Amino acid sequence: MKSHSSTLLAEVRTFRQNHPDVRYVDLIALDIPGHFYGKRYPVDMLEKVAAGSPLKLPQNAVLLGAQGGLFKIGDYCFHDGDPDANRRLVPGTLKPVSWEAQPLGQMLITSDGTEAPIEFEPREVLAKVLERLHHKGIHPVVAFELEFYLFDKKLSDGLPQFARDPLSDDADDQPNLHIERLSRFAPVLDDMVETAKAQGIDITVITAELGPGQFEINFGHLEDGLRAADWAALFCRSTRGVALKHGYRASFMAKPYLQHPGSGMHVHVSLYDAAGNNLLAAHQQQPLRHAVAGCLELLPHCMPIFSPNHNAFRRLGGTVNAATRACWGYEDRDACVRIPESDPRNLRIEHRLASADANPYLVLAAILVGLEHGLEAAKEPLAPLNEDRNSGTDFPLEMLEAVRAMQHQPALREGLGAEFVDVYCENKRQDHLAFQQEIHAREYRWYL
Template sequence: MSFIEEYNHYCEQHGTPDRIEALLCDINAVLRGKWLSGDGVEKLEKGAVRLPLSTYAPAIMGNEVKNTGLGIEVGDPDGILKPISGTLLPAPWQQGNVAQVLVEMTDMQGNVSQLSPREQLRSVWQQFRDRGWRPVVATELEFYIVRARSERSEAPRPPSFSPDAQNYDMELLARREAILNDILSASAMQGLATDTLIAEYGPGQFEINFHHTDDVLEAAETAILFRRLVRGVVANHGFEATFMAKPYLEHPGNGMHVHASVLDSDGKNIFTPANGEETSRHLLNAVAGVLDSMRDLQAIFAPHGNSFRRFLPNSFAPATPDWGIDNRAASIRLPETKGPGARLEHRISGADTNPYLVLTAILGGIMDGLVNAPSLPRPLDDPQSVPSSPLEHDWTSAVARFEQSSISQHIFGDYRDLFVTVKRDEIGTIQNPITPAEYEYYLSRM
């Protein structure tokens, strides 16, 4: 349906909105945009709402990154906001009748900007469709609920009476029932495909699973919208929610696991064994592809300085490019290897990532494996398995490797250079300040 029809349908269900929030996903998956009046739908439909194209690529701190070639140096030209079909949804945690809609930007000729992370995912998705394949994906997201803070620099603290290890604790779910019910209710109002919800290991940590879908753009958007929803709902209860990769040094980090399989043109899972195979060669090739590209693409799976704390020893997260059958210690786990549910689970991404880019990288690795069949190491549970060397734990090195990689160039094209430029600006900002620890340990001793 057209956006006007979608808007009319919204009004029939929820009434005329007080405002419409137009949300643009930037390179860091921060949602930026504008508030429009509730009757401003025609203005959006006609392309009369604009933002600078540079809005796609600021640093995480929000500043313009000079070396991207965007921004004021080139006049900071506008793009035209275009609503993404199916994303006009209520925001029930907000006061009043508030609607939100995800948007993309086009140039003045109507072409979707190549600065869009969504366009990166669309491109790799098209490669599968060109071969008659349909990837099916589902994400799992972990997050922490923490006490409300008075200063941005204040360290997080778990809610009162949170045990250090609350793994699958049903009492913890009951204790946070009001918050969790509001999260699930808001998710249902937005049509987000939530599945199971559990108390995760860390104090105040929870995990949501989403249903599998063959619409990979929708899968990414579900994760993006859910993160916004959770922060809004939890704030209404006097707490904060965070998807930061590692908010506590001593507790598990927040991950975003991705389950993936591929269907053929008849709807059959190509990861199901055929012709007497014990395990499908397609599945093994896909595993080889994501393992072979994992080091080179780590900057996508761990895009911020804090992200790399998940790869330090004893950090509770997989830290080497390896695989195993139903083995949660592995970076790539095969939960099922037969039947419709045959799939791989990619386990190294943090919950702080851009879901569009993560799915692009994973599907790009799968495609490379299916086409080129790189060599596959033995699984972790094989007695003759040789341990892999750890993934990178240094942010700067991971970005440099991503910049020089042929697979990152193949998957992301020119977008790779934009990503690297934005990350280098973030690295400079985060790593330059002298830390309190340096003053504590060096100032009076040197």
């Protein structure tokens, strides 16, 4: 513990030496809906925390709804006295913030690794899954891909406007995959990449996607699943900030335009043993088939995680590369679980169902539980789409139905933790009901 504190203290002191103009550091963590919460700390107080002083925040900050409100979930929030819970600093995440007007730093905090972790904190949920897999001799290697849209900074009557082409000042309203879009938006994209790299994130490929003003960013593969999810979360935060600095609005909203493709979170996962052998490639890839079967079996019960809000369900079906059934295939982007072409060393699954605004810690945790379940059950999957284009099983396409499917699934309750599943399902149920508490103009047009 002393060595751990010494490492953190050295990190803080090195940061202060390299960034003497920074007076405050945002200590941040992801809540259940995928928003950052935290505190802004004077940098000299951060040294005390790094040296071992307690860092406490309200436990129930993790339970905030999409709009920041608290819901009654069991005894949490309104009958527990709103207690504090210990957090710790995540080593290696203290970085400068370049998109704010004033010099600032940020650092991730978490309850995992403390004496009393919060069972429903997203990072803690993933940490427990990874720890269990490691004890079984399974070591995931993970890479995220995130799609997002650029909009004009100003909304029009609350609605997004197409991003302006900086060369012509015309709206970038044409769906295309042209490489020229990367050139036209190079200043903001380059800044996003460099800012992400300054956060320690390994950016690899940038793609102009099909939707107008839509892009995809790929991250490098990591043997540390927690850090891979950290990258995805931190990239969303920095990208939104950089976009505003350049006069745009960046959004990871799942389906901003009904007539254009939605934005997804694609997760590549391969599994290795302690010696570095690819477990999925053994025995003529039979473990791969078992892992796929487990993923597909649990997928209908994980929909509140993969599609975490009302808008995210709009993304499913009706456009390219977004499935409406639990299915798989080799080199098939219509499949929820795609097997990219690769050599045995790099054999992996690509899970393509989650929306870009899903919580990356929980998405990865759900995928890994599915893989784990499949390897242990050793069942054969249904036919791949390459053999049968109608292959697949149905999954819920509406939040309340999805919550019912998730809450009492035994493998999920065991794999993710029963307390987490109950808390998460109630959070999603209450958020969905709160969303319905508004009469939209369309109802008056149809029924007045």
